[in-house]
Amino acid sequence: MSERLKRTLTRIPLHIVVLALAIVWFIPTIGLLISSFRPAQAIATSGWWEVFTPPTDLTLDLYEEAVTARNMGQSFVNSLFITIPATIIPIMAAAFAAYAFAWLEFPGRNVLFILVVALLAVPLQMTFIPILQIYNRVGLTGEFLGLWLAHAGFGMPFSVYLLRNSVGALPKDLFESAYLDGATSFDIFFRIVMPLVVPSIASLVIFQFLWVWNDLLVALIFLGGQPSVAPMTVTIGNLVNSLGGNWQVLTAAAFISMILPLLVFFSLQRYFVRGILAGSVKG
Amino acid sequence: MDRLILGVVVIVGVPAATVAYIWLLEWVLGRLPYGTATKIRPWLWLLPTFLLLGFFLIYPGLNTFRISFMNARATEYVGLDNYQFAFTDPAMLAAFRNNLLWLIFFTGGTVILGLGIAVLADRVRYETLIKTIIFLPMAISYVAAGVIWTLMYDFQPANRPQTGTVNAFLTAVIPGFEPKAWLFDQSYNNPALIIIGIWLWTGFAMVILSAALKGIPEELMEAARVDGANEWQVFRSVVLPLMMSTIAVVATTMVINVLKIFDIVYVMTNGLLNTEVVANRMYKEMFNYRHFGRASALAIVLLLATIPVMIVNIRRFRRQEEIR
Numbered sequence: 001m002s003e004r005l006k007r008t009l010t011r012i013p014l015h016i017v018v019l020a021l022a023i024v025w026f027i028p029t030i031g032l033l034i035s036s037f038r039p040a041q042a043i044a045t046s047g048w049w050e051v052f053t054p055p056t057d058l059t060l061d062l063y064e065e066a067v068t069a070r071n072m073g074q075s076f077v078n079s080l081f082i083t084i085p086a087t088i089i090p091i092m093a094a095a096f097a098a099y100a101f102a103w104l105e106f107p108g109r110n111v112l113f114i115l116v117v118a119l120l121a122v123p124l125q126m127t128f129i130p131i132l133q134i135y136n137r138v139g140l141t142g143e144f145l146g147l148w149l150a151h152a153g154f155g156m157p158f159s160v161y162l163l164r165n166s167v168g169a170l171p172k173d174l175f176e177s178a179y180l181d182g183a184t185s186f187d188i189f190f191r192i193v194m195p196l197v198v199p200s201i202a203s204l205v206i207f208q209f210l211w212v213w214n215d216l217l218v219a220l221i222f223l224g225g226q227p228s229v230a231p232m233t234v235t236i237g238n239l240v241n242s243l244g245g246n247w248q249v250l251t252a253a254a255f256i257s258m259i260l261p262l263l264v265f266f267s268l269q270r271y272f273v274r275g276i277l278a279g280s281v282k283g
Numbered sequence: 284m285d286r287l288i289l290g291v292v293v294i295v296g297v298p299a300a301t302v303a304y305i306w307l308l309e310w311v312l313g314r315l316p317y318g319t320a321t322k323i324r325p326w327l328w329l330l331p332t333f334l335l336l337g338f339f340l341i342y343p344g345l346n347t348f349r350i351s352f353m354n355a356r357a358t359e360y361v362g363l364d365n366y367q368f369a370f371t372d373p374a375m376l377a378a379f380r381n382n383l384l385w386l387i388f389f390t391g392g393t394v395i396l397g398l399g400i401a402v403l404a405d406r407v408r409y410e411t412l413i414k415t416i417i418f419l420p421m422a423i424s425y426v427a428a429g430v431i432w433t434l435m436y437d438f439q440p441a442n443r444p445q446t447g448t449v450n451a452f453l454t455a456v457i458p459g460f461e462p463k464a465w466l467f468d469q470s471y472n473n474p475a476l477i478i479i480g481i482w483l484w485t486g487f488a489m490v491i492l493s494a495a496l497k498g499i500p501e502e503l504m505e506a507a508r509v510d511g512a513n514e515w516q517v518f519r520s521v522v523l524p525l526m527m528s529t530i531a532v533v534a535t536t537m538v539i540n541v542l543k544i545f546d547i548v549y550v551m552t553n554g555l556l557n558t559e560v561v562a563n564r565m566y567k568e569m570f571n572y573r574h575f576g577r578a579s580a581l582a583i584v585l586l587l588a589t590i591p592v593m594i595v596n597i598r599r600f601r602r603q604e605e606i607r
Contacts, residue, residue, distance in 0.1 A: 011406075018403050021396075022416045028482065029419050031448055032431045047446045048434065081289060085297040092301035093331035100328035105321075110600065114593050116332070119340045120539045121589045123562060125569055126582045127343035134338075144289070148297075153339025156332055158536060162491070165532045166498075168600070172607050185324065186309040190302075199494035206490060207421075214424045233424065247430060254427030261422045262415075269411055274497045 036062055036251035043248050062252035066239065071227045075235040079213060079260075081144055082231050086151035086212045091204050093152065094159030095167075095197075099189055101160070102168035103175060113164065120157040127154075128221050135222065142229060147222050151212050159204055166200040167193055202271040210261045232257050304331065344586070351579035355572075365580035378559040384473055385480070385544060385560060390537045392481040397488025398530065401496050402518065404489075414493065418486035429550035432479050436465040469557050476558060479547050484540070488533045495529035496522065531599055538592050542585045561585060 034048040037058045042050075051058065066072070100106070101113050131150065132141065140146030170193070178188050194201070216233040223229050236253045240246055308327045312320040350357045351365055369375050404413040420428065437447030441462055445451040450462040465475040499522060507517045545562035552558045554567070561581055569578035 014403060014406060018400075018407055018413055021400060021403075022413050025420070025482065025485075026416050027448065028431045028435055029416075029423070031434055032423075032427065035434065043434075045446070046444070047448065047451050049448075049451070077286070081293050084293050088297050088301065090335070092298070093335060096305060096328045097332035100325045104325040104328065106325035109325075110597055112329075113600070114597055116336065117535070117596060118586070118589060118593055119336060119344070120536065121542060121586045122340050122344050122347075123543055123565060123582050123585065125566060126347045126579065127339060130343045130346045131339060149335065150339060153335040156335050157340070160332060161536070162532060164600075165528055168603055169528065169607065184309055184313065185328075186305055189305065199497055200491075203490050203494045207487065210422055214422070216424070216426075237426075250427055250430050254423055254430070257424065258419075258422045262419075265415070265418060265422070266411075269414075272494055272497050274499075274501055 032251055032254060035248075036255055040246070040248035043251070062249050063256070065249050066236070066253040066256055069235060069239050071230065071235050072232070074227070075230050075232045078229055079231040079233075082147055082151075082219070083209055083212045085144075085148045086155070087205060087208045089148060090152040090155040090159050091163075091201060091208060094156055094163050094204075095194065095201070096189075097160050098163035098167045099185075099193055101164045102170075113160075116157050116160050118157075120161070124154060124218070132221065141222060142224050142226060144229065147219060150218055150222050151208075151215070154218070155208050155211065159208065162200055162204060163197060166197045170196055198271050202268040206261075206265050206268055209264050213261050214257070301331075347579045347582050349579075350575050351583045353576045353579075355574040355576055357575045361576065365576045366584070368577055369580050369584050374559060375561075375564065377557060378554075378561045378564050381473055381558060381560050382542065385477055385541045386538065388474070388477050389480045389484070389541045389544070390534060392477070393484045393488045393537050394530065394534050396481065396485045397533065398492050398526075400485070401489050401493040402522070405493070405496055414486075414489065417489050420483045421486040423483075425546040425550055428479065428483060428547075432551060436475060438462055438464040438467075466552055467556055472552065472556055472558050476547055476551060479551065480541075480544065483547070484537070488537065491533055492526065492529060495526050499525050528599065528603060531596070535592050535596060539589055542588055 031048045034051055035043045037060070038048070038051065039057060039059055039061065042057060097116075101109060135141045135146055140149075174192060174196075175188060178192055183191070213231075214233060215231075216237060219231050219234055223231075223234075225234070227235075236250070236257065239249055239253065305328075312324055312327070315323075352360050352362060354361045354364075400413070400417055404410045407413065423431070434446075435448045436450075437445070438450060439445050439447070439462065445454055445462055447462075447465075449465065454460045454462055463471060465471050503521050503525075504517050507521050512520065543562050544560060545566055548554055548558055548560050548563045549566065554560065554563045562585065565578050565581040565585075568574045568581065
């Protein structure tokens with residue numbers, strides 16, 4: 001009993017540190033969340049914590065304004081159509097490349113890999129004009145396909161980099177024994193490599209999904225402004241402009257557009273548990 | 284109907300196509316002589332990546348390099364003029380100094396906090412809750428983040444009620460505290476912006492480091508504990524060494540990220556009051572002043588600044604291959 005009590009007591013500082021960090025991190029978000037339920041006028045004139053002193057004045061006006069905005073439903077579907085392939089394509093291609101970089105022999109392997117990582121540093125703004133010139137010529141401007149490929153290209157360096165790190169850390173014996181059993185590269189890749197790097201793939205899915213979902217700039221450049229293909233970020237952006245700087249609606253819009261990325265984050269949490277690799281990798 | 288077809292393509296077609304590519308190429312390679320197949324296999328596995336990179340990053344990168352030696356509208360070559368501007372203009376020197384501040388505090392802050400939170404949250408039962416809270420800012424668009432931090436850093440003169448969270452809190456807690464204009468006072472504005480960056484990006488470091496942490500076999504830590512190691516020693520001598528390569532990946536990504544950082548500065552101060560950073564200046568040269576030569580030169584300078592980090596990475600990957 002006293003042993004258990006002692007253990008609980010020594011863990012108190014741990015809980016204090018973790019909870020304190022979480023609270024500090026949460027305050028800005030809470031401020032925005034509470035603001036999103038306040039009348040637009042109140043946001044501009046008093047702090048969000050005023051809601052805790054009566055009279056409490058909460059309303060769903062900002063949410064109603066954001067949800068019922070023209071074209072919001074269609075742009076939600078558009079965002080899905082844009083984001084799903086723009087997440088799958090770069091991660092799959094990067095996994096193929098990571099396997100080649102980590103386990104296949106070829107001349108110039110390190111130089112090529114460093115080139116890929118260095119490309120992380122290319123500022124996207126500098127790529128738009130040369131790409132658009134070609135897109136206009138081949139008719140990819142305003143097409144989902146063009147946007148998928150653009151996001152895939154831009155997401156590639158980080159995906160290859162992260163996956164090369166985890167695929168490269170797998171033990172050599174694994175490949176040698178599979179190879180001796182007569183497995184082909186196809187089998188080795190899909191039956192051994194992919195299942196073992198699931199935690200890295202899950203983190204990549206979370207971030208690539210998030211970045212594409214929240215992207216405004218790349219969508220504006222390659223899709224133009226047509227409502228039929230516009231993602232949510234573009235529709236939300238228009239909401240503010242057309243109402244003449246009605247920025248308060250952004251507080252509600254921010255939470256609406258966060259729902260799906262958070263669902264992805266939650267549903268992939270189960271791949272971040274200890275022991276997912278147990279039994280397959282010797283320590 | 285069109286959208287229905289598109290939906291099927293999106294959900295079934297795209298993933299199937301990626302798997303089919305590898306299946307097809309291995310089918311073809313299986314029909315070639317063994318030696319030939321081994322030689323071409325790597326290039327076929329790399330092909331999709333390099334097609335995408337070639338078109339979307341390498342080709343525009345080379346184009347940028349060429350334009351960096353040209354005048355404002357990219358009509359004639361001007362030698363090294365743009366680079367001379369980049370390294371001598373007083374505003375640029377201030378931008379480089381600010382980037383250095385960002386480099387140290389943003390990279391250090393996100394990596395250390397991300398690692399600390401990943402490790403500490405791993406030990407409590409409400410881990411998912413903590414991780415969600417830290418991750419939340421990553422899911423917020425930059426524009427919304429701008430709204431949040433405008434509310435956080437808002438400033439009213441001392442005798443008026445404070446509407447900004449930070450000033451309201453500090454005036455309530457510290458007697459006689461003078462409210463500060465966090466974004467406008469030059470002694471605080473750069474740290475204030477870097478704090479926004481850390482708040483946004485720590486979740487990124489945490490998610491990736493947490494994934495690496497979960498990959499460490501429990502038996503290794505248990506063995507160290509049985510040998511009498513305390514929790515700190517287990518962390519220092521078992522966990523940390525095994526996470527080193529992932530920490531390096533996160534740190535590298537953060538360094539490159541910080542060189543390109545512009546959204547936060549753009550949204551909050553647009554580089555006024557001595558908060559300019561190189562990437563924001565590049566954006567201004569490109570879209571406001573329409574000086575493509577200078578914008579390109581700044582992009583190339585940022586690219587060259589990553590060389591030391593790349594060298595460290597090459598060494599690290601060589602080592603990984605020697606020991607596995």
